[in-house]
Amino acid sequence: MVEKVPMTQSGFVKLQEELRWRQQEERPRIIEAISEARAHGDLSENAEYHAAKEAQSLNEGRIGELEDFVARAEVIDLSKMSGSTIKFGAKVKLVDEDTDEEKIYQIVGDQEADVKAGRISISSPIARALIGKEVGDSIEVVAPGGSKAYEIISINWG
Template sequence: MQKTPMTGKGLKRLEDELRRLKSEERPAIIRAIAEARSHGDLSENAEYHAARERQSFTEGRILELEEIVSTAEVIDPTSLSGDQVKFGATVTVVDEDTDKEATYQIVGVYEADIKQNLLSISSPLAKALIGKHEGDSISVPAPGGDRTYEILSVKFI
């Protein structure tokens, strides 16, 4: 079984979602199905079919989360150090064409959220950053042509 690297915060977020689905969502769906059944003919009962569809989606998500949580390997970024980019690093880069700076933390696939500057380890930018050091320049393939970034800092926080 292959382990999935993840930060403690990312694992907690997934465990919280799993707990909520099992303790709140699942019972609510069961109640909705029972209510819809009480209305009679199931073949033409839109509420029943909607509740069953919601149940199917929720059960699938529960199975997916259980698999992810069971294979999670928690890596604490604060226990790491150095100036080389690796999993958990918080990296500040500057786009060499636009001089725009950005800071990202490299995290596991299932906890990535670009809106929160959490960059998936499997993304092209993260793949280009891994193994590099402060001051290095990297080239990342992009739809509009390659982008070049300089690594300004690497921190483990």
């Protein structure tokens, strides 16, 4: 059975856009660079040719990954999400119990996670600790930097 990859609509659109760009713009550009490099003669000492072939390999690999993610995507409509327990798509406001620093995180799919933008992966330690919890609950997250305790202040959707 194919394992579905949960993601938001915006994350799905970004993956599709990257896939389109790699297939329709980047692939032809790399093919052109390979053709130009071939025209320079001896391929064994042709740095441009080897660089273009490497770029082609990386691009084709990423296209394969993107096609796989798009095919297995389970787009979750956040506008239909609600409830008092934390699950995929929730925007959670936390307070660090040691520093009183507040943070807001949205739980999203692995491919759309961006901690600096406040989007954390569903498979991250903090998201796994949050799933199923409610406002007022405390969680402890064991992270590479040590153990952190947070209290859940609010849960929002969409």
